[in-house]
Amino acid sequence: MSDYPHMLAPLDLGFTTLKNRVLMGSMHTGLEETKDWNRVAEFYATRARADVALMVTGGIGPNPEGSVMHGASMMTTDEDVKNHTLVTNRVHEAGGKIAMQILHAGRYAYSPDCVAPSAIKSPISLFAPKELDAAGIEKQISDIVACAERAKDAGYDGVEIMGSEGYFLNQFLVTHTNKRTDEWGGSYENRMRLPIEVVRRTREAVGTDFIIIYRLSMIDLVPNGSTHDEVVQLARAIEKAGATIINTGIGWHEARIPTIATSVPRAAFAWVTKKLMGKVGIPIITSNRINTPQVAEEILADGCADMVSMARPMLADPEFVSKAMAGKSDQIAPCIACNQACLDHTFNGKISTCLVNPRACYETELKIEKTDRPKSIAIVGAGPAGLSTAITAAERGHNVTVFDRASEIGGQLNLAKQVAGKEEFWGFVDWYRAMVTELGVTVKLNTEVSANDLDGFDEVVIATGVVPRDPKIPGQNGGNVVSYIDVLNGKAKVGNRVAVIGAGGIGFDVSEHLVHDGDSTTLNLPEWMREWGVTDPAEHRSGLAPEGPQPHAPARQVTMLQRKPSKVGKGLGKTTGWIHRASLTMKEVKMIAGVNYEKIDQTGLHISFGEARENPTLLEVDTIVLCAGQLSDRSLADALExxxxxxxxxxxxxxxxELDAKRAINQGTRLAASL
Incomplete structure (x- = not known):
């Protein structure tokens, strides 16, 4: 019997059957924009070969004004149909099913031609939208329907109509963005007219034997969003209009509540989907922070949904479903929800990939092929760079030995996993441990390696990591000064008043670690919801608690400092930096930029400001934590050379x-692929 009977059960849609309950949710990867359709096809086919039941493409624009940005992929011409046919044929040859997401961005479009129900600029956009007149609305409907027809002509099994996350159709639903007084505004019946009309006319155009998924925002998390009763009313109307499946959307892009970052609890919003179960007669999909077969199975067994959507986990491991089917869940590369290589890339105009799996979106370029000349390879360092090299080299058939002076594998990941909100890193290290065992990699821990110890190997890889940079502050050798390493591994005693020197990623992690006491809210959903001000949309419109965020009192008084005069946290991830800053602000962490570290004594940390070293100030603290950056540990490499x-x-x-694990893992994987 399967370990995951609910997740792996087929789903009968009437005119077609899905082989299991796993949807690969839509992601903006940037692949379609490359115009390399073989590359796009291979990305989806790779997942189809591994038994994902149904996949949804990245958002495809129905017209120029609705596209997310200039140059974004659209489905408006016969040439577009021809290109997409290459994708659908490849997926079908692999035994999969695929739907095309139709995404009209509305006021979220990065274009001066963007349109919306009302001329209200989004806080995350560059341009104010043009308010549509009646003829303009009819054009948008017609273009979306035509886009769906072309998707069917291209061989897609269905379409997903994007009606959530604050995009165009969602913008008509709520008074936050819809100030109209005509038949498309005012009452809720009028405001929901547009999505219903889009679904109804799409169904008329594509016929009965074609999947229509409607992505419905079930909790908006913005002021003046929908109530739960309105969500139910819309869902029933969307079902009546002809949708096959309803998919869950969580939060608008402008919402100031995290919804998919690693600090969000697993399956944090499955309860929202569950509230709709039994109120419509078509299958419902739940989404957000579902990243293991166990979590998916529990959600389905608990009756929260009929299917689960997992997008980024399919970047981390395209064989997610097939490994679960084969009883190899411990070998599924985990999505740690870091956003660093997926969403951060998307919002920076780069091709998305995955920190854990650099092959994601690079399947045609980065090939892992068996070698016909096995080598003996020594890798010194069992952090993410060394372990990724080891796994890839072993997959290719090389004989690999990994050395590390530490007592366990993982390197700096073992520090990261101690931070509240980064519990996913425990699973990341566990996965590395499972893979080196599965692939027969020899691991020698508690081993100090010299240059002479490596003479017998064909190839030597130095992945010895970093050492802390010495900030050379007078008095830093005193008893009130500790290293971030000793803080995170629990060896340092830290007082109640703390100064953290350095405001890079490690400085933020250490500060987060120090202000928490007891269990992490990431492991306690009710406490996490209270901390961020999330509540039941049946009780309060949009799911926003009227009292706002209610964080726990900080465990310590923390001041974080940096030499640079720039905004503290400026170098953090584009899509997660605001979360880290907001979290620490809620915990009353002071952030000070542009400082000089004059000296440390028993009274605390003495600082000044600017090049002129003005305004000398004493921070009366009990403990000073050094997070002043890192230097490469090249001593062994230098000895070899x-x-x-x-x-x-x-x-x-x-x-x-910045201890860039994304770069390190990519570097190690690509090196191993070339050896």
Whole structure:
């Protein structure tokens, strides 16, 4: 019997059957915009071969004004149909099903031609939209319907009509963005007229044997959003209009509540979907922070939904479903919801990929192929760079030995996993442990390696990581000064008043660690909801608690400092930096930029400001934590080069900046693919 009977059960849609209950949700990867349709096809086919029941493409625009930005992929011409046919044919050859998401961005479009129900600029957009007149609304409906017809002509099994996350159709639903007084505004019956009309006319155009998924915002998390009763009313109307499935949308993009970052509890919003179960007669999909088969199974067994949507987990491991079917769940590369290579890339105009799996979206370029000349490879360092090299090299058939002076694998990941809100890193290290065991990698821990110890290997990879940078502050050797390493591994005693020197990623992690006491709210959904001000939309419109966020009192008084005069946290991830800043602000962490560290004594930390070293100030603190950056640990690489032995230097040993695991893992994987 399967470990996941609910997740792996088929779903009968009447005219077609899905092989299991897993949807690969839509993601903006940027692949369609490359115009390399073979690359797009291989991305989806790779997942189809691994038994995902149904996939949804990235958002495809129905017209120029509705596209997310200039140059974004659209489905408006016969040439578009021809290109997409390559994708659908490849997916069908792989035994999969695929739907095309029709995404009209409305006021979220990065274009001066964007349109919306009312001329209200989004706080996350550059341009104020043009208010549509009646003829303009009719054009948008016709263009969306025509887009669906072309999707069917291209061989898609269905379409997903994007009606959530604050995009165009969602904008008509709520008074937050719809100030109209005609038949498309005012009463809720008028405001929901547009999505209903779009679904009804789409069904008329595509016929009965075609999947129509409607992505419905079930909790808006913005002021003046929908109530639960309105959500139910819309869902029933969408079903009547001809939708096959309703998918869950959570929060608008402008909402100031995190919904998919790693600090959000797993399955944090499945309860929202469950509230709709039994109130419509078509299948319902739930989404957001579902990243293991166990979580998916529990959601389905608990009656929260009929299907689960997992988008980024399919970047982390395209074989998610097939490994679950084969009883190999421990070998599923985990989505840690870091956003660093997926959403951050998307919003920076780059091709998306995955920190855990650099092959995601690069399937045609980064190929892992068996070698016909196995080598003996030594890798010094069992952090993410070294372990990714080891796994990839072993997959190719090389004989790999990993050395590390520590007592366990994982490197700096073992520090990260101690931080409240980064519990996913425990599973990341567990996965590395499972993979080196599965692939027969020899791991030698508690081992200090010299250059002479590596003579017998064909290839040597140095992944020795970093050492803390010495900030050279007078008095830093006193008993009230500790390293971030000792703080995170629990070896340092930290007082109630703390100064954190350095406001990069580690400075933020250490500060987060220090202000928490007891269980992390990431592991306690009711407490997390209270902390961020989330409540039941049946009780309060839009799911926003009227009292607002209610964080716990901070465990310590923390002041975070940096030498740079720029905004503290400016270098953090584009889609997660605001979360870290907001979280620490709620915990009353002071953030000070543009400081000089004059000296440390028993009274605390003495600082001044600016080049002129003005305004000398004493921070009366009990403990000073040094997070002043890192330097590459190249000592072994230098010793090898001194004796004329070539080696490959990767990860932090190569570049120490901000402990970039994304770069380190990508570097190690690509190196191993080339050896």
């Amino acid at each position: 001194a004796k004329g032995r070539s080696c490959h230097v990767i990860g932090g040993a190569d570049v120490a900046a």
